[in-house]
Amino acid sequence: MLNIAFIAHDRKKEDIVNFVVAYEQVFQGKNLYSTGTTGQRIMEATNLKIHRFLSGPLGGDQQIGALIAQNEMDLVIFLRDPLMAQPHEPDITALLRLCDVHGIPVATNMATAEILVRALDRGDFAWRELVELLKPELK
Ligand SMILES: O=C(CO)COP(=O)(O)O
Numbered sequence: 001m002l003n004i005a006f007i008a009h010d011r012k013k014e015d016i017v018n019f020v021v022a023y024e025q026v027f028q029g030k031n032l033y034s035t036g037t038t039g040q041r042i043m044e045a046t047n048l049k050i051h052r053f054l055s056g057p058l059g060g061d062q063q064i065g066a067l068i069a070q071n072e073m074d075l076v077i078f079l080r081d082p083l084m085a086q087p088h089e090p091d092i093t094a095l096l097r098l099c100d101v102h103g104i105p106v107a108t109n110m111a112t113a114e115i116l117v118r119a120l121d122r123g124d125f126a127w128r129e130l131v132e133l134l135k136p137e138l139k
Contacts, residue, residue, distance in 0.1 A: 009081035035060030
């Protein structure tokens with residue numbers, strides 16, 4: 001099953017909630033993860049079950065980064081705030097870097113998120129699940 005992470009900085013929380021509400025059906029039946037407050041806000045507005053990690057400034061970005069490093073994340077939607085400095089900037093940079101290291105699709109704004117989620121809905125990510133299934137044979 002595909003693993004998806006939702007993360008949003010405070011001034012983007014409303015955007016991510018509206019976004020996930022709009023595409024709730026696409027996210028149903030997926031393994032969903034988030035940083036603490038983002039997940040709480042999404043769960044209050046939808047029927048989705050989300051595994052919430054710590055809040056970003058307390059280590060949540062790093063916890064999601066760990067899943068990426070273990071090849072247990074397929075898509076990251078991270079609506080970051082480009083106009084406000086964050087106390088945990090190094091963690092944010094590390095998370096985005098790991099997406100690039102492991103070739104994980106990551107959207108940092110709503111326009112890209114929309115394109116990726118439409119692709120997900122169309123089945124464009126199915127190959128990731130296939131690779132996962134074939135893994136034992138590849139070893
Ligand atoms: O700070 C964040 C990502 O860098 C998000 O954390 P919260 O979802 O807990 O607000």
